[in-house]
Amino acid sequence: MHASESSRWSEWLAEQAVQVGHQLERTRDAVLAHAAVRAGDTVLDLGAGTGLVALAAADRVGPRGRVIGSDLDADCLRVLVAQAGRSQLPNRVRVVQADAAALPLADSCIDVVAARSVLAFIADRRTAMREAFRVLRPGGRISCFEPINRYLTRHHTLVDLAPLGSLGEAISACFDAIYADPDEPLLTFDERDLVHLLEDAGLVEVGLNLIVTWHRFRLSEEEARQWLTQRGSPGRPSVTELVASRLGRSAAERYARYFVEAASRQTTSLRRGSAFVWGRKPPV
Numbered sequence: 270m271h272a273s274e275s276s277r278w279s280e281w282l283a284e285q286a287v288q289v290g291h292q293l294e295r296t297r298d299a300v301l302a303h304a305a306v307r308a309g310d311t312v313l314d315l316g317a318g319t320g321l322v323a324l325a326a327a328d329r330v331g332p333r334g335r336v337i338g339s340d341l342d343a344d345c346l347r348v349l350v351a352q353a354g355r356s357q358l359p360n361r362v363r364v365v366q367a368d369a370a371a372l373p374l375a376d377s378c379i380d381v382v383a384a385r386s387v388l389a390f391i392a393d394r395r396t397a398m399r400e401a402f403r404v405l406r407p408g409g410r411i412s413c414f415e416p417i418n419r420y421l422t423r424h425h426t427l428v429d430l431a432p433l434g435s436l437g438e439a440i441s442a443c444f445d446a447i448y449a450d451p452d453e454p455l456l457t458f459d460e461r462d463l464v465h466l467l468e469d470a471g472l473v474e475v476g477l478n479l480i481v482t483w484h485r486f487r488l489s490e491e492e493a494r495q496w497l498t499q500r501g502s503p504g505r506p507s508v509t510e511l512v513a514s515r516l517g518r519s520a521a522e523r524y525a526r527y528f529v530e531a532a533s534r535q536t537t538s539l540r541r542g543s544a545f546v547w548g549r550k551p552p553v
């Protein structure tokens with residue numbers, strides 16, 4: 270991750286909280302439930318961002334428990350500390366600025382490692398998972414959640430591109446190439462990789478809950494515009510920027526006008542995938 274990307278995570282997470290806050294809370298609660306967080310536990314929220322999981326964990330561990338939020342991004346950690354202060358739980362929460370692949374924590378000091386939407390962004394996931402294993406105490410638990418973008422409906426199939434003629438064909442070819450890119454970590458990573466990642470690190474009793482859902486909805490014109498300009502994560506191009514970079518600005522503008530009109534006129538079907546995966550470090 271580049272420094273310029275990292276500085277935008279806190280803003281991106283704030284936008285997500287506004288747009289899909291309830292969904293994030295449900296995911297957070299499921300991550301903590303799979304980890305069976307108990308009173309008195311020490312929880313590490315790996316890639317904690319601005320503290321979605323860490324702050325809820327602080328509530329669950331009670332006055333004898335502790336939560337460590339670790340993240341590469343100092344700006345996110347500043348927001349996390351401020352939120353912990355407002356939540357009346359500041360004494361239970363501390364933060365550590367660190368790469369998940371090199372945690373400045375002692376061996377076997379953590380009861381629970383939780384990570385929501387983090388592994389997909391880490392280049393060296395195997396090392397990060399081995400680090401999570403190292404800091405877990407024997408018998409400690411790990412619980413992760415990741416969107417599985419391989420199941421996501423491909424952008425160029427959301428609306429019928431045939432009326433756009435050669436521009437529609439160019440848009441389809443452009444997205445086909447992106448989805449076929451073997452180096453695109455957000456697309457080449459799925460639930461089997463997650464299970465193997467945990468098992469290869471030495472975790473046992475690895476469980477998986479893969480969720481693939483369809484939603485049918487009609488976008489308003491404003492929502493359709495937002496669809497084209499939003500980013501999957503900070504530093505990544507929006508659909509409009511992608512099309513402009515590959516087919517030119519005027520093609521991107523023409524496509525945006527068509528997409529907004531078509532998506533707001535018809536019902537759109539969208540498939541999404543996500544996975545919860547959890548495991549335990551063998552007791553000695």
Ligand SMILES: C[S@@+](CC[C@H](N)C(=O)[O-])C[C@H]1O[C@@H](n2cnc3c(N)ncnc32)[C@H](O)[C@@H]1O
Binds near residue numbers: 278317321342384387
């Ligand atoms: C999608 S956000 C999720 C944040 C938080 N877990 C949540 O549920 O809101 C991804 C987070 O992973 C962090 N991150 C990315 N690569 C990292 C790495 N190598 N080590 C530690 N954190 C990393 C980012 O800084 C960002 O805060």
